[in-house]
Amino acid sequence: MTPEEFLNTVMEKFPDVEGEIRENKLPHPRKRVWLNVDRTKFKELMRLIKEIDPNAQLSIIIGRDGGDYLEAKYHLELFYEQAPSISLVVGTKCPKDDPTLPSIADILPSALPYEREVQEFLGIFYEGIPDPRRLFLPDDFPEGIYPLRKDEKGISESMVKNAGHPYKMKKEG
Amino acid sequence: MKIPPTLSVVLSNLLKKPATNPFPHTDPVPTPEGFRGKVVYHVDKCIGCKLCVTVCPAGVFEYVEEIKKVTLWLGRCVFCQQCVDVCPTNALEMSNEFLLATYDKYDDNLRWLKDEEIEELRAKQGGKT
Ligand code: SF4
Ligand code: SF4
Numbered sequence: 153m154t155p156e157e158f159l160n161t162v163m164e165k166f167p168d169v170e171g172e173i174r175e176n177k178l179p180h181p182r183k184r185v186w187l188n189v190d191r192t193k194f195k196e197l198m199r200l201i202k203e204i205d206p207n208a209q210l211s212i213i214i215g216r217d218g219g220d221y222l223e224a225k226y227h228l229e230l231f232y233e234q235a236p237s238i239s240l241v242v243g244t245k246c247p248k249d250d251p252t253l254p255s256i257a258d259i260l261p262s263a264l265p266y267e268r269e270v271q272e273f274l275g276i277f278y279e280g281i282p283d284p285r286r287l288f289l290p291d292d293f294p295e296g297i298y299p300l301r302k303d304e305k306g307i308s309e310s311m312v313k314n315a316g317h318p319y320k321m322k323k324e325g
Numbered sequence: 326m327k328i329p330p331t332l333s334v335v336l337s338n339l340l341k342k343p344a345t346n347p348f349p350h351t352d353p354v355p356t357p358e359g360f361r362g363k364v365v366y367h368v369d370k371c372i373g374c375k376l377c378v379t380v381c382p383a384g385v386f387e388y389v390e391e392i393k394k395v396t397l398w399l400g401r402c403v404f405c406q407q408c409v410d411v412c413p414t415n416a417l418e419m420s421n422e423f424l425l426a427t428y429d430k431y432d433d434n435l436r437w438l439k440d441e442e443i444e445e446l447r448a449k450q451g452g453k454t
Contacts, residue, residue, distance in 0.1 A: 318431045319387040319396045322440060 153231055155183045155238050158204065165200055166193060184239045194244040195254040198226075201240070202259050205230040213266035215274040217302045221245045222276050224253060226263075246276060248303075255281040273300045356421045361404040363422040366397055366437035368446075370416035377408035377417060389438070392446045397437040400430045 159171050170188040175181065189197050201208055211227040223245040230238040246253055255278035257264040267278045268287040275298035278284070289299075299307050346354055356362065364385075373393030378386040383401040386408070409417045427434060 317384065317387050318398050318436065319389070319440070 153204075153234075153238065155185050158230065158238055158240075159185055161204060162187065162197070162200065166197055169193070169197065182236070182239065184241060186241050186243070188243045191244045191246055191253055194242075195256060195259075197242065198256045198259050201228065201230070201242075207232070208260070210260045210262050210266070213263065213270055215270040215276060215300065217274065217300060217306075218245065219302075221247050222251050222274055224270060224276060226256075251275055252277045252279050254279050257282050272298070274298050275301060275305060353424075356423065360419070360421055360423075361406050362420045363425060364397065364399060364402060364404075364408065364437075365418045365420045366395075367416045367418070368394060368438055368442075370414045371395065372414055372416075374413060376411045376413065380407045380411045382407070389443055392443060392450055394438060394443075394446065396439075396443065398431070399425075399435040399437075400432075 155173050159173060162169060163171055166189065168190070172186050173183055174186060175183045187197070209229045209232060211229060214225045214227070216223045216225070223243060226242040226244075228240040228242065230240055244253060253276055255263070255267055257267060257278075258280070264281070264283060265287060267281055268283065268285065270276050271278055271281070271284065272286045272289050286293075296305065297307065297311075298305050348354075371394050373388070373395070375388055375395070377395060378388050382405060383403050385397050385399060385402050386395045387398075388395055404419075406419055409419055425434065433439065
């Protein structure tokens, strides 16, 4: 299956998904499929992708604070037995006053650690996540602080420690 | 008993000399060309452009506004050589020195342009202008 065929198949089933194929020239020419989907349709779309390629591999979830919304991009590799495989990036977002996305750990089990990470670092909550515990942050890290947020829920000045440069330390007394 | 497959190698190695360098009784293994050792700072060549402050990933440099020079604390240096490559006047250079262990992290050996020197330069420049 080529990236074009894949995109057509998806667009037929989900006409309101934003989809495009971008190609980078350097360092190696490579086509990538980019999809953007509303969070209400997101889980169905992931089910369809899993149907198209039951061996689809989820590489990573990348979360981002976009100002008044939070965004998550899911990077997948489809048909990796063939060369070139299809590289796919699925994006979805949620508003900050209702920061929830559906968990896809039941469709792609490898999503779980990434969902836990996004949950603790960005404060996107996953509905139906089988294991909501923290993954990387220590147990004594304060609740309600999400280190990758750019707003007031992020790391405050007082939490940042600098080991200090001898020249500066002298100046500050 | 089964003969271990490594036996012949072990036996032949017993007859060879040890391939070790008994430092500090000998000189250390010589450094190759282009070795990245302790950073050397030539104060007189520095024009205070702050490029090294911008490029250093480890926060080694602090800019000293009054004398338009930089002060270095190598306790943080990761020997990446980026400051040397970016410096337009070659005021920075990498030496061969790598025996830098110390009891004090603010040791004089790990610093360039220390406080007394800054004072001295400031007094000199103050007299000029
Ligand atoms: S070598 Fe790298 S880490 Fe060391 S002072 Fe230069 S830029 Fe900073
Ligand atoms: S880059 Fe060189 S000239 Fe510029 S401030 Fe640093 S040491 Fe001085």
